[in-house]
Amino acid sequence: xxxxxxxxxxxxxxxxxxxxxxxxxxxxxxxxxxxxxxxxxxxxxxxxxxxxxxxxxxxxxxxxxxxxxxxxxxxxxxxxxxxxxxxxxxxxxxxxxxxxxxxxxxxxxxxxxxxxxxxxxxxxxxxxxxxxxxxxxxxxxxxxxxxxxxxxxxxxxxxxxxxxxxxxxxxxxxxxxxxxxxxxxxxxxxxxxxxxxxxxxxxxxxxxxxxxxxxxxxxxxxxxxxxxxxxxxxxxxxxxxxxxxxxxxxxxxxxxxxxxxxxxxxxxxxxxxxxxxxxxxxxxxxxxxxxxxx
Amino acid sequence: xxxxxxxxxxxxxxxxxxxxxxxxxxxxxxxxxxxxxxxxxxxxxxxxxxxxxxxxxxxxxxxxxxxxxxxxxxxxxxxxxxxxxxxxxxxxxxxxxxxxxxxxxxxxxxxxxxxxxxxxxxxxxxxxxxxxxxxxxxxxxxxxxxxxxxxxxxxxxxxxxxxxxxxxxxxxxxxxxxxxxxxxxxxxxxxxxxxxxxxxxxxxxxxxxxxxxxxxxxxxxxxxxxxxxxxxxxxxxxxxxxxxxxxxxxxxxxxxxxxxxxxxxxxxxxxxxxxxxxxxxxxxxxxxxxxxxxxxxxxxxxxxxxxxxxxxxxxxxxxxxxxxxxxxxxxxxxxxxxxxxxxxxxxxxxxxxxxxxxxxxxxxxxxxxxxxxxxxxxxxxxxxxxxxxxxxxxxxxxxxxxxxxxxxxxxxxxxxxxxxxxxxxxxxxxxxxxxxxxxxxxxxxxxxxxxxxxxxxxxxxxxxxxxxxxxxxxxxxxxxxxxxxxxxxxxxxxxxxxxxxxxxxxxxxxxxxxxxxxxxxxxxxxxxxxxxxxxxxxxxxxxxxxxxxxxxxxxxxxxxxxxxxxxxxxxxxxxxxxxxxxxxxxxxxxxxxxxxxxxxxxxxxxxxxxxxxxxxxxxxx
Numbered sequence: 001x002x003x004x005x006x007x008x009x010x011x012x013x014x015x016x017x018x019x020x021x022x023x024x025x026x027x028x029x030x031x032x033x034x035x036x037x038x039x040x041x042x043x044x045x046x047x048x049x050x051x052x053x054x055x056x057x058x059x060x061x062x063x064x065x066x067x068x069x070x071x072x073x074x075x076x077x078x079x080x081x082x083x084x085x086x087x088x089x090x091x092x093x094x095x096x097x098x099x100x101x102x103x104x105x106x107x108x109x110x111x112x113x114x115x116x117x118x119x120x121x122x123x124x125x126x127x128x129x130x131x132x133x134x135x136x137x138x139x140x141x142x143x144x145x146x147x148x149x150x151x152x153x154x155x156x157x158x159x160x161x162x163x164x165x166x167x168x169x170x171x172x173x174x175x176x177x178x179x180x181x182x183x184x185x186x187x188x189x190x191x192x193x194x195x196x197x198x199x200x201x202x203x204x205x206x207x208x209x210x211x212x213x214x215x216x217x218x219x220x221x222x223x224x225x226x227x228x229x230x231x232x233x234x235x236x237x238x239x240x241x242x243x244x245x246x247x248x249x250x251x252x253x254x255x256x257x258x259x260x261x262x263x264x265x266x267x268x269x270x271x272x273x274x275x276x277x278x279x280x281x282x283x284x285x286x287x288x289x290x291x292x293x294x
Numbered sequence: 295x296x297x298x299x300x301x302x303x304x305x306x307x308x309x310x311x312x313x314x315x316x317x318x319x320x321x322x323x324x325x326x327x328x329x330x331x332x333x334x335x336x337x338x339x340x341x342x343x344x345x346x347x348x349x350x351x352x353x354x355x356x357x358x359x360x361x362x363x364x365x366x367x368x369x370x371x372x373x374x375x376x377x378x379x380x381x382x383x384x385x386x387x388x389x390x391x392x393x394x395x396x397x398x399x400x401x402x403x404x405x406x407x408x409x410x411x412x413x414x415x416x417x418x419x420x421x422x423x424x425x426x427x428x429x430x431x432x433x434x435x436x437x438x439x440x441x442x443x444x445x446x447x448x449x450x451x452x453x454x455x456x457x458x459x460x461x462x463x464x465x466x467x468x469x470x471x472x473x474x475x476x477x478x479x480x481x482x483x484x485x486x487x488x489x490x491x492x493x494x495x496x497x498x499x500x501x502x503x504x505x506x507x508x509x510x511x512x513x514x515x516x517x518x519x520x521x522x523x524x525x526x527x528x529x530x531x532x533x534x535x536x537x538x539x540x541x542x543x544x545x546x547x548x549x550x551x552x553x554x555x556x557x558x559x560x561x562x563x564x565x566x567x568x569x570x571x572x573x574x575x576x577x578x579x580x581x582x583x584x585x586x587x588x589x590x591x592x593x594x595x596x597x598x599x600x601x602x603x604x605x606x607x608x609x610x611x612x613x614x615x616x617x618x619x620x621x622x623x624x625x626x627x628x629x630x631x632x633x634x635x636x637x638x639x640x641x642x643x644x645x646x647x648x649x650x651x652x653x654x655x656x657x658x659x660x661x662x663x664x665x666x667x668x669x670x671x672x673x674x675x676x677x678x679x680x681x682x683x684x685x686x687x688x689x690x691x692x693x694x695x696x697x698x699x700x701x702x703x704x705x706x707x708x709x710x711x712x713x714x715x716x717x718x719x720x721x722x723x724x725x726x727x728x729x730x731x732x733x734x735x736x737x738x739x740x741x742x743x744x745x746x747x748x749x750x751x752x753x754x755x756x757x758x759x760x761x762x763x764x765x766x767x768x769x770x771x772x773x774x775x776x777x778x779x780x781x782x783x784x785x786x787x788x789x790x791x792x793x794x795x796x797x798x799x800x801x802x803x804x805x806x807x808x809x810x811x812x813x814x815x816x817x818x819x820x821x822x823x824x825x826x827x828x829x830x831x832x833x834x835x836x837x838x839x840x841x842x843x844x845x846x847x848x849x850x851x852x853x854x855x856x857x858x859x860x861x862x863x864x865x866x867x868x869x870x871x872x873x874x875x876x877x878x879x880x881x882x883x884x885x886x887x888x889x890x891x892x893x894x895x896x897x898x899x900x901x902x903x904x905x906x907x908x909x910x911x912x913x914x915x
Contacts, residue, residue, distance in 0.1 A: 083600055083604065086604050087603070087604055097366065097368050097421050097422065097425065098368075098603075098607075100422070101368070101425065102556075102560065102599065102603055103600070103603060105553070105556075105599070106595075106596045106597075106599035106600040106603065107596065107600070108596070109553075109557070109592050109593070109595050109596030109599065110592070110593050110596030110597060110600070111596075112592050112596075113590060113591070113592030113593030113594070113595075113596060114593060116592060117589075117590070117593075221550075224549065224550070224553070225549070228429060228549065231426065231429065232426065232429070232430065235426050266437075266441055267434075267437070267438075267441075269433065269434065269437055270433075270434035270437050270438065273430040273433050273434050274434065276430060277427045277430050277431075280419065280423050280426050280427040281415055281416055281418070281419045281423065281427050284419055284420060284423040287423075289420070289422050289423060
């Protein structure tokens with residue numbers, strides 16, 4: 001029973017990581033019809049940035065976090081202002097599938113290159129926000145950072161899902177992705193939405209990096225792998241539904257945990273990807289993927 | 295949901311203008327010669343080894359240019375196949391003592407088999423699912439390799455013999471580099487031949503599933519063949535990598551190396567074989583240079599990729615061609631995309647009435663088209679309700695009815711664009727009810743669409759030529775050996791002439807008037823010499839004069855082939871069709887000749903609204 005409980009906990013923890021990234025991806029895809037493959041890199045900048053300022057330069061922790069989040073927001077804004085504005089607003093559109101993947105993929109390269117220069121190539125983590133040893137609840141091993149990440153994922157996911165469903169802003173946001181031209185005609189400024197959501201999801205990813213880094217640890221190139229996990233989880237939410245993305249992320253985490261716990265430790269990940277790929281190939285309709293002009 | 299920008303500017307992205315100017319043979323010889331020269335000039339030093347590494351990657355990116363650049367088949371599995379090739383060579387050479395050159399064909403064929411097995415599953419998935427599912431490949435494979443002692447776990451396998459052993463290390467490198475350059479040339483040649491053959495045209499069309507189906511292109515098989523081709527070239531690249539670097543490790547399989555390959559392809563120019571080669575060697579050179587560039591490589595790659603995506607989707611290749619054209623002035627190289635060789639003399643084919651059409655509809659005793667109890671519903675709506683009709687043979691037949699009567703749905707059911715819920719469709723006696731649109735097209739059913747569907751970046755001639763390609767029936771291997779593109783273009787020219795639009799051959803269909811576009815689409819439909827020609831509202835949007843010309847054309851087509859026209863212009867239909875069918879609310883309510891049609895009470899009330907009230911009465915029924 002204890003083993004089961006611990007597997008559930010570790011599954012939920014890694015699932016929450018997928019979930020947060022999936023939420024960020026799904027939210028922005030909903031507005032911009034592009035995947036933000038750089039979301040993982042914003043998380044990396046959050047963790048390593050706070051580490052650099054607080055640990056190396058001895059800043060006050062709260063101040064360091066604030067400064068790093070501001071930097072992330074500025075980077076997101078600048079990227080949108082320069083690259084996405086030219087890409088989308090100037091009509092330099094690529095074939096759908098290329099646009100979906102490659103713009104932010106290039107951003108990911110740049111961010112990792114810069115991080116390599118600024119943060120070096122050693123694994124670090126931001127100082128824990130809830131310091132102390134892992135909690136022990138009747139034999140269950142609970143990581144404090146894990147609790148924070150799971151809580152963050154659930155709050156953000158549910159909050160955004162509610163916002164999308166019940167507020168006018170949420171509806172307008174959805175409209176931007178569904179039909180950009182139609183949205184503009186009825187007076188929705190989809191450029192501003194795209195920019196705002198890009199900055200928002202970058203900051204959310206950064207917050208996640210700061211919260212979760214004691215679990216994962218970060219190095220300059222951790223972002224790409226994280227981003228891809230997020231893509232996979234978001235795919236099971238049809239790329240557009242933040243609420244479902246949280247569920248998908250948590251489920252994938254649990255599945256991974258059970259596969260490595262009960263089936264095979266070494267190949268848990270392999271089995272997981274086998275299952276996910278099989279679903280994608282044989283039951284793509286389950287995921288509700290959007291149709292993409294190739 | 296599609297990516298719909300507010301303003302889309304059509305980019306005249308020139309696919310491999312360099313390659314087109316030189317031809318596949320010239321390009322391949324040029325690439326090989328330059329690569330060999332460079333290998334020899336660098337004397338087997340450090341940059342020599344960087345260049346050879348670049349050549350190995352270039353072999354992979356050439357395959358990617360064909361697979362990703364031309365067919366838009368975005369698969370992220372290249373690094374896995376590259377690793378497979380490299381490890382195959384490493385194992386066979388170090389464990390079993392095979393000479394490296396001998397391992398190449400084994401490794402490439404083996405990867406081809408694996409590629410066929412994997413591809414027959416993954417290429418069935420729609421575009422985005424294919425990309426996502428293949429994104430995952432590298433992870434389990436990397437894990438497996440790092441856990442496997444047989445495969446050397448973390449350290450990989452070292453001590454592989456060079457591709458071509460020489461007297462010293464540097465001599466071996468030069469010789470291996472020459473061998474690699476020759477293999478690269480071979481790949482460029484094969485890729486060039488494929489793109490120059492009819493398959494190049496098919497690839498351009500395959501992005502539009504409906505058109506591809508209507509033209510009888512086996513998109514499924516083409517997608518699989520391309521996947522296998524990409525896998526085999528990736529494995530060859532990996533094999534060359536193993537045979538020149540003499541060490542392989544699991545990094546090869548990783549997503550990072552996949553992403554690097556994609557950057558090479560995109561920066562070099564994803565629609566250009568030469569660009570793919572330049573991209574691979576260029577990026578490898580940057581990575582190998584022990585300077586500022588190397589330490590900032592990620593940033594440089596990211597910025598290059600962004601710039602290419604933003605300003606020139608054709609990559610460095612297109613930039614170079616653009617600059618060259620500006621310097622040298624206009625040359626004989628056309629900017630229009632698609633493989634576009636010169637059109638040979640048309641005298642022989644030009645005036646012949648579209649070939650096979652002459653002899654078609656021959657078996658007059660077998661009706662050209664029979665529909666028996668054909669039905670189709672959409673949810674609760676019965677769009678076509680047990681329609682039975684028979685069309686005996688050659689001639690013009692009209693289907694009309696009010697909006698929403700099910701005319702276009704019936705046409706789709708006959709053409710195979712939609713599946714039947716019940717009933718049978720027989721074309722010249724063959725029951726085609728269960729056939730796909732492509733199979734029906736190959737059986738001689740040709741069609742046009744209500745809204746014209748032409749391929750934007752191809753010339754009008756090539757749009758028509760796609761329909762005449764016999765390569766639908768051939769394997770890709772045959773396309774490399776022998777291209778029938780010129781033959782198809784000649785037939786296409788004849789078809790354009792047949793509909794009186796030979797002058798449009800070189801036009802970009804996006805710039806034609808609606809009439810021009812409809813004529814090109816009509817030419818595409820008659821070009822293959824169909825048994826049954828289905829036209830969906832050919833007159834809509836045309837002016838009176840244009841309708842007059844269309845009328846003459848339809849009348850003359852009707853003497854050669856069975857033509858079924860769905861149309862709102864009742865006067866036009868009544869004056870030319872030998873038999874008319876009236877659909878109302880999905881049911882066949884009238885059939886008869888033009889005279890009976892004009893006199894029919896039903897037609898007068900339902901279609902012309904001459905008796906008030908009956909329309910509403912019919913609705914409430």
